[in-house]
Amino acid sequence: xxxxxxxxxxxxxxxxxAVYVYIHNSKNNEMWxxxxxxxxxxxxxxxxxxxxxxxxxxxxxxxxxxxxYKGYHALLGxxxxxxxxxxxxxxxxxxxxxxxxxxxxxxxxxxxxxxxLDSMLVAPANGWAKIPKxxxxxx
Amino acid sequence: xxxxYNYMSQSLTVKTTISxxxxxYINEKVNGVGAIxxxxxxxxxxxxxxxxxxxxxxxxxxxxxxxxxxILGNKSMSKALIEGTIGTIFSLKxxxxxxxxxxxxxxxxxxxxxxxxxxxxxxxxxxxxxK
Numbered sequence: 001x002x003x004x005x006x007x008x009x010x011x012x013x014x015x016x017x018a019v020y021v022y023i024h025n026s027k028n029n030e031m032w033x034x035x036x037x038x039x040x041x042x043x044x045x046x047x048x049x050x051x052x053x054x055x056x057x058x059x060x061x062x063x064x065x066x067x068x069y070k071g072y073h074a075l076l077g078x079x080x081x082x083x084x085x086x087x088x089x090x091x092x093x094x095x096x097x098x099x100x101x102x103x104x105x106x107x108x109x110x111x112x113x114x115x116x117l118d119s120m121l122v123a124p125a126n127g128w129a130k131i132p133k134x135x136x137x138x139x
Numbered sequence: 140x141x142x143x144y145n146y147m148s149q150s151l152t153v154k155t156t157i158s159x160x161x162x163x164y165i166n167e168k169v170n171g172v173g174a175i176x177x178x179x180x181x182x183x184x185x186x187x188x189x190x191x192x193x194x195x196x197x198x199x200x201x202x203x204x205x206x207x208x209x210i211l212g213n214k215s216m217s218k219a220l221i222e223g224t225i226g227t228i229f230s231l232k233x234x235x236x237x238x239x240x241x242x243x244x245x246x247x248x249x250x251x252x253x254x255x256x257x258x259x260x261x262x263x264x265x266x267x268x269x270k
Contacts, residue, residue, distance in 0.1 A: 006248070010156035017159055021169075021196050025204045051166045052265035053173055053222065054193055055208050060201075071201040072167065077213050107200040 031107045039127035043071070043098035043110045045091050058091060062098045064105040065125050071098075073110045095119075097131050154178035157255055165259070168197040168206070186226030186261075191219040225268055229261045 030036075043062040049072060050056050057072035075088070095116035100108035118134045155178030162169045173189025180188055193208040208214045 007152050010152040013156050014152065014159065017156075017163075024198060025196070028200060028204050031200070050265075051168070052261055052263065053162065053189060053226065054166055054168055054170045054195065055206070057199075072199040074168070074197055074199075074202045074206060076202075076206060076208055082215065109201050 028107075031101050031104060037102040038099050039102055039129060040123075040131050041098050041100060041108075041127040042095050042116055042121065042123040043108065044093065044095050045110075046070075047092060048085075048088050056088075058088075058110070060096070060098070060110050062100070062108060063123075063125075064100060064127060067105065069100070069106050069108055071108050071110060073112065100127065151178040161255060161259060162195075163198070167199055168202075169195045171195040182230050183227040186230060187219075187223035190222035190226065191216075221268070222265060225265050226261050229264050230257050 041062050041064060043060040045058045045060045047059040048056065049059050055074045055076055057074050059070060059072055061068055061070045063069070080088075097111045097114040097116060098108045099111060114131060116134070121132070121134060155174050158174040158177040159169055159171075162174060170189055170193050172192040172194045173185070174195075176185035176188035179185075191210045191214070193206075193214060195206060196204060197206050210216050210219050
């Protein structure tokens with residue numbers, strides 16, 4: 001009897017979880033759809049988060065209108081995965097452009113192929129409409 | 140057709156559910172293949188299947204939602220084998236506790252407790268070894 005109840009509860013939880021994933025995915029797609037305005041800002045990689053049983057993440061933070069947002073960028077792809085732990089740590093502190101949804105800036109994607117070359121470049125409070133032209137600056 | 144929702148299938152559903160919840164809680168992403176394999180494959184096979192075929196859903200808005208990192212694509216075989224081996228060793232050690240608590244895994248609640256411990260411990264061990 002106990003096993004039957006636990007089995008039924010588990011099945012309900014799994015179905016509920018599948019529905020939650022579907023709703024989450026639909027909202028994610030809706031937020032990133034072309035009808036929502038996006039802007040550009042600068043994100044700083046603040047941590048390397050090691051995950052058990054799945055891909056690791058870079059934690060990054062960015063500030064929009066004085067509010068700090070955080071995101072996790074999954075290290076998908078052979079190039080990033082093949083890096084040693086020490087080499088991954090070297091990404092911490094580096095800055096990259098991030099695209100965010102104006103309606104809800106917690107929806108942000110760090111652009112790992114667009115590093116901020118100019119160390120003096122500061123993002124405006126409400127970001128840029130497009131990636132600004134950079135002058136390479138060396139300290 | 141006579142479909143019997145027997146003790147075996149109930150226990151498998153519980154294991155899959157536990158794996159899903161713990162992964163979501165710890166990682167904010169769920170390796171669906173790993174969760175199903177944890178429930179439906181024998182000890183060891185599930186860990187290797189989950190590490191070789193990391194296909195699931197990432198809840199962070201930075202990522203695309205559904206993701207796939209498999210040995211047929213970007214994942215290196217060596218990384219998958221290391222993850223699978225760590226998972227198997229940890230699962231075997233945890234299941235060894237039954238020696239000290241006979242009948243523990245005969246009850247669904249006991250299985251749930253062991254399942255949670257295995258999942259948490261496995262993730263913790265994988266993180267430590269990745270360093």
